[in-house]
Amino acid sequence: MLAGVSLTLAAAQCLHVLGANGSGKTTLLRVITGLVTPEQGRVEWNGQPTAANRDAWHASFSYLAHSDGLKPELTARENLAFEVGLRRPLVEGETEEALREVGLAAERDQPAGFLSAGQRRRLAVARVLLAAVPLWILDEPFTNLDAAGTTLVAALIGRHLDAGGAAIIAAHQPPAIPGHAPWRLELA
Amino acid sequence: MAATSAFQAACHAYRRDLVLAFRHWGQVAQPLVFFVIVATLFPLALGPQLGELREIAGGALWVAALLASLLGVELLFRADHADGTLEQMLLCGQPLAVLVLAKGLAHWTVCGLPLVLLSPLVAAGLGAPTAANGTLVASLALGTGILSALGAIGSALTLGLRRGSLLLGLLVLPLAMPALIFGARAVDLAVHGDSARGPLLLLSAMLVLAMTLAPPAVAAALRISAE
Numbered sequence: 001m002l003a004g005v006s007l008t009l010a011a012a013q014c015l016h017v018l019g020a021n022g023s024g025k026t027t028l029l030r031v032i033t034g035l036v037t038p039e040q041g042r043v044e045w046n047g048q049p050t051a052a053n054r055d056a057w058h059a060s061f062s063y064l065a066h067s068d069g070l071k072p073e074l075t076a077r078e079n080l081a082f083e084v085g086l087r088r089p090l091v092e093g094e095t096e097e098a099l100r101e102v103g104l105a106a107e108r109d110q111p112a113g114f115l116s117a118g119q120r121r122r123l124a125v126a127r128v129l130l131a132a133v134p135l136w137i138l139d140e141p142f143t144n145l146d147a148a149g150t151t152l153v154a155a156l157i158g159r160h161l162d163a164g165g166a167a168i169i170a171a172h173q174p175p176a177i178p179g180h181a182p183w184r185l186e187l188a
Numbered sequence: 189m190a191a192t193s194a195f196q197a198a199c200h201a202y203r204r205d206l207v208l209a210f211r212h213w214g215q216v217a218q219p220l221v222f223f224v225i226v227a228t229l230f231p232l233a234l235g236p237q238l239g240e241l242r243e244i245a246g247g248a249l250w251v252a253a254l255l256a257s258l259l260g261v262e263l264l265f266r267a268d269h270a271d272g273t274l275e276q277m278l279l280c281g282q283p284l285a286v287l288v289l290a291k292g293l294a295h296w297t298v299c300g301l302p303l304v305l306l307s308p309l310v311a312a313g314l315g316a317p318t319a320a321n322g323t324l325v326a327s328l329a330l331g332t333g334i335l336s337a338l339g340a341i342g343s344a345l346t347l348g349l350r351r352g353s354l355l356l357g358l359l360v361l362p363l364a365m366p367a368l369i370f371g372a373r374a375v376d377l378a379v380h381g382d383s384a385r386g387p388l389l390l391l392s393a394m395l396v397l398a399m400t401l402a403p404p405a406v407a408a409a410l411r412i413s414a415e
Contacts, residue, residue, distance in 0.1 A: 082200060
């Protein structure tokens with residue numbers, strides 16, 4: 001799997017990884033993040049192998065996985081505060097602003113376990129947003145989202161790219177990011 | 189943008205696990221209730237003669253504490269693994285060993301500390317003199333810390349396995365034997381009015397060793413389990 005795959009991503013660029021089920025989209029993303037160690041090959045960030053300074057590499061991106069990575073017992077606000085707080089100190093009102101941006105202002109004090117699958121996905125996107133990192137690695141970010149949610153997340157990705165960020169998106173459908181045409185990597 | 193320091197991240201991880209534990213009181217109480225029940229089985233099986241019970245009090249309390257610790261430590265990473273927050277922790281850019289140490293401390297606070305505080309009461313039921321309570325509390329405070337560290341290694345190694353509980357016991361119990369030997373011996377010496385300084389110092393050394401070596405081992409095991 002992933003033999004011969006080679007790619008370079010620059011600032012303000014978006015890569016859309018697509019392919020049939022089992023073609024290795026998630027595996028590629030997990031290899032890039034460092035969660036999976038490849039048998040051969042390497043991942044570089046700013047010309048340096050990511051394996052050489054793993055913590056610095058991890059601090060450079062935010063990963064939205066298949067599972068939302070939320071604690072069902074914690075409220076939406078607590079989930080953001082605890083998860084993002086591991087990365088950077090949050091300023092008063094930042095979590096509320098992020099929740100408002102993803103349309104969860106009213107649900108801020110609801111436990112994540114009480115939210116719908118789509119709302120949990122929005123909350124996970126808010127975590128990516130708050131991380132304030134140059135690279136977003138998103139695995140099926142539009143899963144469980146309604147039409148409005150899909151448009152919203154695409155717009156947030158577009159805003160991130162406009163600000164000079166980069167994104168790698170694994171999705172079956174081409175993401176409609178306003179003002180950006182992602183280049184495609186199709187896995188066999 | 190300023191990044192969270194490793195110490196601040198550890199405080200976050202510690203606080204988060206405490207909040208989660210207080211929202212799951214049932215899970216927190218389980219090891220404690222188990223400790224009391226196991227310790228209570230000895231008088232029921234051996235008879236109510238306090239003289240006889242006093243002789244086995246140290247061993248009985250320590251075996252009960254060991255089994256109760258094993259029960260609690262299984263849950264240390266399982267929920268995080270299931271809901272994906274473990275992956276987020278692996279990728280948050282902080283030294284994983286430091287976060288693991290914070291999680292271990294949180295686990296000890298909610299599972300080990302109540303057991304230590306309750307132990308004089310349970311010891312009284314086994315006929316242990318109140319003069320031995322100081323040694324009992326000290327030995328269990330050190331011992332539950334060692335058991336939490338050893339348990340964390342076992343829990344991380346068996347994380348992705350379907351029947352991990354049994355394997356966890358098989359992995360951790362042999363490693364916990366030195367702590368059990370010295371811990372039970374310390375209580376036994378105190379029950380008989382002798383100085384327990386030697387075994388307690390050995391337990392302290394074991395705790396320092398466990399707290400130093402376990403976090404990197406757990407971090408490595410978690411990375412393997414996450415693959």
